[in-house]
Amino acid sequence: xxxxxxxxxxxxxxxxxxxxxxxxxxxxxxxxxxxxxxxxxxxxxxxxxxxxxxxxxxxxxxxxxxxxxxxxxxxxx
Numbered sequence: 001x002x003x004x005x006x007x008x009x010x011x012x013x014x015x016x017x018x019x020x021x022x023x024x025x026x027x028x029x030x031x032x033x034x035x036x037x038x039x040x041x042x043x044x045x046x047x048x049x050x051x052x053x054x055x056x057x058x059x060x061x062x063x064x065x066x067x068x069x070x071x072x073x074x075x076x077x
Contacts, residue, residue, distance in 0.1 A: 012066035
């Protein structure tokens, strides 16, 4: 992805070929903080036993690691 203006709540997909942390390969990340070098955001984790929501796994993605794919309806608090 080329450098552009991102906003909190946008969705980016992390490129599995170049992502720095392979645990995030192919994941959809919610942008929480646009940065000069890319964006900080989170991938939502699954909860347990269908009763509790999961947490968020945070990541800092550089421009070349991500591609803009859309916007969220709900963000984690």
